[in-house]
Amino acid sequence: MxxxxxxxxxxxxxxxxxxxxxxxxxxxxxxxxxxxxxxxxxxxxxxxxxxxxxxxxxxxxxxxxxxxxxxLSDTRTTINTAGLPPETVAFVNTLAAKVDQLSPQRVAELMDLLDRGKD
Structure with missing residues (x-):
């Protein structure tokens, strides 16, 4: 959903x-x-x-x-990582490979982190 x-x-x-x-x-x-x-x-x-x-x-x-x-409801999101640091490219690809394994709690924690805009 x-x-x-x-x-x-x-x-x-x-x-x-x-x-x-x-x-x-x-x-x-x-x-x-x-x-x-x-x-x-x-x-x-x-x-x-x-x-x-x-x-x-x-x-x-x-x-x-x-x-x-x-x-926020695009089910086929594409992320362009061209020109980004190798660590960022690796992170995005790891997230894509494992996103279906994240618990709702972990997703909420990551969203909170992203919303705060802090490293």
Whole structure:
């Protein structure tokens, strides 16, 4: 599941809307919406993000959160390491090889470290 998919699923369920109805209201197939919610589809288009924001009547911080989560939901991220130090290239490749082995707690710790911007 992606951050965007998790959020829209949560919003949909909190409002008691089933997938079929939401998909019809947004003009997409139920299969697409399901794939988006479950992370089988990655980053949604800008237009889809805007449809979701308007569908749930989100404003200000809530709308910004949806946009941010959409940007963080690319399931096929590529990192260009050209020109970076060898240690950084090795780190990125090691992370790519082992990311599926990280516990949620370790991911949270790494995210906290990255958010603080400290070495």
């Amino acid at each position: 992606t951050p965007f998919g998790e959020k829209i699923r949560s919003l949909r369920k909190a409002r008691g809307i089933n997938q079929k109805k939401m998909a019809a209201d947004l003009g997409v197939s139920p299969a697409y919406l399901s794939a988006l919610e479950h992370g089988h589809r990655g980053q949604p288009s800008w237009a889809m993000v805007q449809k979701v924001i308007h569908y749930f009547y989100l404003i200000w911080d809530d709308a910004e959160e949806i946009e941010t989560l959409a940007r």
